Amino acid sequence: MNSIEKIYSVSGLNREAGKLLESSFGTISLEGEVSNITFHSSGHIYFTLKDEFAALDAVMFRSSAERLSFRPERGTKLLVRASLSIYARTGRYQLIVRSMKEKGAGSLEEKFLKLKEKLKKEGLFDQENKKQIPAYPRLVGIITSPTGAAIRDILNVMNRRFAGIRVLIYPARVQGEGAAEELSKGLRALNTHYPDMDLIIVGRGGGSLEDLWPFNEEELARAIAASSIPVISAVGHETDVTISDFVADLRAPTPSAAAELVTREKQEVKSEVIKLYSQILSSVLNTLKIYSSRLERESSTAIFKTPLI
Structure with a gap:
């Protein structure tokens, strides 16, 4: 007696395959590098997670994306918690990402929180210690990379809004070993040689947690706190938060925003x-x-x- 062979529809087969994938793997941890990332107006994040030999489509839905403490970018190395699923309409399988963190960020995040708590207890974040930012500065110091996008953005905005303000640029590395030391040295130098300077902007453009780490170093935090000249911290994107932001007299979400804060139209x-x-x-x-x-x-x-x- 011949058994009756089950005939699947295309969508039905995709659904069954999806169930098999989900039940076989469950929630997994996966590491890879971000490429082709899109932040949809719905709040979902669509991207590709790849390594040297292969790539896999991934999506992080809005409910999970809203809990992110950083903004992933192309090239960011991630460690994600996700489940596997098949998109029934196309038959392509993808990752449903529940959470993500930058690879190697765990220990850095722990260091960040410990230093934040330590400096907070010392009163370095207290509002009463903040110096007032002058409304009409005549001389502005900028401590950043002389070749980075941040300095171009700051100067372009300042020239557009109110050309004629004097600017003094102190060149410094903004990532890697020795960067925090150079940034701190710049603050001390401007305070020593230009005591009448109206304010100082310290910052850089966006990057990974590792790239921005000099702005989470205790040496730089204490140099900002010790400055007699008001300091504006302008690091990364709006979602990036550093120790420098907490210690500075004012935090600007981006370098361009810092330029807007110090120059009126x-x-x-x-x-x-x-x-x-x-x-x-x-x-x-x-x-x-x-x-x-x-x-x-x-x-x-x-x-x-x-x-x-």
């Missing part, structure tokens, strides 16, 4: 000057009118009409 300032001029002129004219009326009244009194002789 020239037209805006011009409009304010015109407005103040109009207010002062109006006040002076009103005062003259009041005293003119008083003089007119007094001159019509008997004492002015009757001579003393």
Whole structure:
């Protein structure tokens, strides 16, 4: 007696295969490098996780992506927790990523939290210790890489908004061994040789946790805290948070944002000057009118009409 062979539909086969994948592997840990990443307007993150020999499509849904403490980029090396699934419509299998962290970030994150707690207890983050950022700086110091994107962004924004502000650039490495030492040396040098400087911007563009690590070093944190000149920390992207951000007198989410914070639009300032001029002129004219009326009244009194002789 011949058994009846089951006939699958394409979508049905994909669903069954997906169930097999999910049940066979469950939740797994996987490491790889990010490529072809897309941040969808829905909040989902679509990317490819690859190594030297192969690549695998991956998706992190909005509910998981909202819990991320960093922004993955092309080239970022990740350690992810994920499950395998087949997208029934196309038959392609993919990773459903539940969580991710930068590879090797675990120990760094632990160091970050320990130092953060230590400096917080010492009062280095206290608002009462923050120096006021001047509204109209005349001389601005910038400590960063002289060849990086950050310095170009800062100068472009400053020139566009209010050209003419004097800028002094102190070149320093912003990643790798010795970077925190150079950044700290720059702060001490500007404080020593330019005590009348209005403010200092310390920062760099985006990167991995390892790239940004000099801005999490205790040496740099204490140099920022010791600065007599107000310091703005401008490190990475908006989602990047460093120890320098907590210690600085003001945190800018990006280098470009730092430039916007220290320079007001020239037209805006011009409009304010015109407005103040109009207010002062109006006040002076009103005062003259009041005293003119008083003089007119007094001159019509008997004492002015009757001579003393």
